Amino acid sequence: MNKPITLNSHALCPYVQRIAIALVEKGVAHERRVVDLGNKPQWFLEISPLGRTPVLTVGDASLFESTAILEYLEDTQPNPLHPADPVERARHRAWIVFGAEVLDTIAGFYSARDAVTFEAKTAALRRHFTLLEDHLSEGPWFSGADFSLVDVAFGPVFRYFDVFNVIDNFEFFEGLTKVQAWSLLLAARPSVRDAVSRDYNALLRAFLLRREGVLAARILISGAA
Structure with a gap:
């Protein structure tokens, strides 16, 4: 049982x-x-x-x-999400760790209390996504045809930008065609889409406003609150 x-x-x-x-x-x-x-x-x-x-x-x-x-x-559990090859599996684990690093940078971005820190975190996020662009497969998923744990890890990463990009045009993905395509596919996948409640964006905006940082001020200016 x-x-x-x-x-x-x-x-x-x-x-x-x-x-x-x-x-x-x-x-x-x-x-x-x-x-x-x-x-x-x-x-x-x-x-x-x-x-x-x-x-x-x-x-x-x-x-x-x-x-x-x-x-x-x-x-x-059934339906493996890691590749079978040990080398590829190790490589995927490393990119999952990188996904956590991106999340840490996102937290620094939305928590920044001064313009210098805010711009530094903005630039760091652009560097992260440029690095991803250089290592993504031709798609549709991170390493090709099979949806993997790397895709699982980055679905929540890209979800933040649905809210960030309404606040201002930060150009995080400017010129990064593979990253843009990947993020859209992840957003449309039912498992990713349904991993949060329907009021997630509103809850996130309220959370960002409570941080009272540079991004919160941008929200108030943009009227996205």
Whole structure:
């Protein structure tokens, strides 16, 4: 008998989205429970050693950290999302780590409190995507015909820019034709699209305004709030 699986999540967490996408791609039956990280319930603190999402509950066991959860799903569930070749698999793992680096830069971008930091993070994001352009396959997915865990990792990355690009024209993807095509395909894939609630964009804008940084000021100026 299969053990019940629950994804304990937060509405905006990109690492939760990784797990949500992988579960759907693998056809794994599961429930999803949203946690208020501003007021963490005791039951969540008992299953999350670091006090953050995602946490995947499998029967009586609780797994934390998205990379570890993705590897667990690869080890135990059908429909592999890693390539079979060990060298390619290692290469994909490295790009998943890079995806986390991009997310860290995004956090620095939307949290920047001064123009110098804001411009530095903007430039860093452009460099990240230029690097991706140089290493993307001819498509449709990161390494060709097969949707992989690298695609899973970058679906939540590109989702931020649906909101950022309404605020201002930052030209993050200017001239990067493969990155642009990849981001559009990811946005249209059902597992990626449905990894968040329908009010995600509004929730993200509200979150960005609470950061009270340079980007929040741009939101107010643009009227995108």
